Amino acid sequence: MLQKNPQLNKHGELIHLLSIEGLPRAVVHGILDTAGTFLSVNDREVKKVPLLRGKSVFNLFFENSTRTRTTFEIAAKRLSADVINLDIAKSSAAKGESLLDTIANLSAMHADMFVVRHSESGAPYLIAQHCAPHVHVVNAGDGRHAHPTQGLLDMYTIRHYKHDFTNLTVAIVGDIVHSRVARSDINALTTLGVPEIRAVGPKTLVPGDLKEMGVRVCHDMIEGIKGADVIIMLRLQNERMSGAMLPSAGEFFKNYGLTQEKLAHAKPDAIVMHPGPINRGVEIDSSVADGKQSVILPQVTFGIAVRMAVMSTIAGNTA
């Protein structure tokens, strides 16, 4: 007997999005297909659809992220929801209120959906377990655990440019050990049947257990991106530099920064992705970030459509 996945109802439909791990392939493809529909909403005279009219979406960002919060806000507004942004880091949490008390209070304000960013892995699960049955939860990034909407928008981007997952080589480069994006991408790529996933980075930043997930670990950048169809660069966080995990930004760029010269080892039609915000000259050279193989800005546009797809999918299913 399979352990119950808290994201799915008894019919196997998505009611929360907490992690890509354990989602059936059909559910993932369903979200990507729906996102395709929402992408074309931008071409309309009226750039809004009424699916979440009368619903309240609460953005709960216990950890700051202006960009992710903004894309969720735009997505919810395009679905006609009312959006309430709570800068929790500066309010209730600072006053000592517990997470579940905060949720109980916001539920009393008739919230229909919580979009949660939290520095603790598992916080969105806890909320999903304790909220009312009609309330839906979207994980907008929890600790080092998962960032499923980023994973899904990365899959949408790959599908848009490469059409099929089953013949691809995908290299994920940089600080993998601290990256919830990398974890969500690996789960999604595996679910969608990508035959070769590579994790590329220095020993201090690539976890050893990735091999068990079927990922090939490379500590040499050229070897890691050789023949790749897709290169996903990760953001190197400044605090890693001071934490003795890396000698210096310059040293990292020399070994793992994506330059035109290194990119030439990937397939000629390889695409370059990055979850943003980018550190020019640290993990990626400007000429690559702004180059013709870069799809970093389309990722942002696709991200709104994917978040619309996630929110409308879960809002339409009942616990």
Place this chain on the structure above:
Amino acid sequence: MSTLHLDAEALYTDLLSGVRGLLPPNAALVGIWSGGAWLAERLQRDLKLPGEIGVISSALHRDDFSSKGLSSADPTKLPFEIEGRPIVLIDDVLYTGRTTRAVINELFDFGRPASVTLAVLVDRGGRELPIHPAYSAARIALPPGHKLRLARDEAGRFSFDIQEGA
């Protein structure tokens, strides 16, 4: 009702002359996904109309979203300006009128058409909204639980798929 026999090909011939008779100048055909889109495609060819048809989906405006969730359908594709254009909506089966209501809302998200007309292959009654087709090739009565929809084979020939309800 299980003996009901509907010849979709014969009804299509009637629909063709019906639509020909009501087509305003400069009109654009818009088929409701999926059966209506097949009909509109063939009408466009048989009426020798220039350009492409539009395909419209009710998914984003359905009134049963909160109970049934998002319905899967091809997205709306209107490869022409609808502002000021007479639009003829084509559907295979008209029943409660709720799908028609949803696609009219969808249409207006793209602009303000000069007029909207509805032509259908079969009107099965049972309306729950004040919607009336300008043309229907057949009018039949079916018990509420029955499902009736158009099917299309590889050669492009139409038939009806009838499922009896409980």
